[in-house]
Amino acid sequence: MSVALFNLLHLSDPNLPIGGYAHSAGLETFVQQGIVHDAITAEKFVTEMLRSSIKCTDAAFASLAFDALVNNDPENLLQLDEECHAVKIPEEMRQASIKMGNRLLKIFSPVIKHHLVGNFYQDGKLRRAAGHYPVVFGMCAAAMGIAKSEMLTGFFYNAAVGFTTNCVKLVPLGQQQGQQLLQAIQPLLQQLVKESTAPDKEMIGVCCAGFDIAQMQHEQLYTRLYMS
Numbered sequence: 001m002s003v004a005l006f007n008l009l010h011l012s013d014p015n016l017p018i019g020g021y022a023h024s025a026g027l028e029t030f031v032q033q034g035i036v037h038d039a040i041t042a043e044k045f046v047t048e049m050l051r052s053s054i055k056c057t058d059a060a061f062a063s064l065a066f067d068a069l070v071n072n073d074p075e076n077l078l079q080l081d082e083e084c085h086a087v088k089i090p091e092e093m094r095q096a097s098i099k100m101g102n103r104l105l106k107i108f109s110p111v112i113k114h115h116l117v118g119n120f121y122q123d124g125k126l127r128r129a130a131g132h133y134p135v136v137f138g139m140c141a142a143a144m145g146i147a148k149s150e151m152l153t154g155f156f157y158n159a160a161v162g163f164t165t166n167c168v169k170l171v172p173l174g175q176q177q178g179q180q181l182l183q184a185i186q187p188l189l190q191q192l193v194k195e196s197t198a199p200d201k202e203m204i205g206v207c208c209a210g211f212d213i214a215q216m217q218h219e220q221l222y223t224r225l226y227m228s
Contacts, residue, residue, distance in 0.1 A: 003145065004146050004147065008144075008150050008151070012154030017103070020162055023096045023100075023228040025211070026218055027226075028226050029215070036167070039177045039180075042167040042171055052208040054156070056199075056204060056207055057087055058097075060201075061135050062155050064076075064201070065080050065137075067148075069117075069138070074119060077116065083204065084097065084134060085132060086205075088132075089212050089216075090212055097134070098132060102124060105120070105131055148197060160189060
């Protein structure tokens with residue numbers, strides 16, 4: 001196993017202790033409203049989240065943060081982090097991104113010997129950076145010698161697994177249905193990786209407003225299993 005592959009598996013592990021399991025990204029709202037209620041609607045939720053939300057927000061930031069570190073541009077990293085903060089309208093999703101990013105950075109900054117990663121970690125401590133998850137993910141991947149296409153593959157796969165696991169728990173679905181869902185969206189993941197290699201900066205923040213609304217409504221749900 002190459003070092004880069006091991007680093008990718010470690011960085012994109014859905015079981016990494018950064019708290020991702022605690023966030024449903026509004027799925028809990030859709031389930032309680034009866035919008036997501038079976039395997040077909042669960043697959044639609046996952047595919048639309050990846051295609052209509054993640055692609056133009058988190059994946060774009062991860063891709064651009066990767067480039068910023070490769071280009072040794074610390075100011076761009078801070079700018080991307082600030083922009084990521086601005087486009088995350090629902091409070092719960094904004095806080096989730098910050099918490100996950102800071103935990104990810106806390107795990108990897110001690111073992112990544114790169115000055116920009118260390119400086120960004122210090123900027124977070126000094127409140128000069130929020131430390132959003134996609135920015136940290138892309139930055140760490142570049143510093144760990146992971147190829148950009150592989151980084152994006154791991155990023156999208158991690159998101160897909162998270163959404164699918166939440167569907168299995170909340171809808172609920174059978175474990176076999178969850179695995180079939182992941183198999184079914186493989187072509188989409190490959191397409192999204194290609195489209196995110198050089199993201200259009202003018203399209204950052206373009207997403208389905210319905211997801212933002214569901215994520216805001218989650219704050220007011222009577223019963224909740226997830227933090228977002």
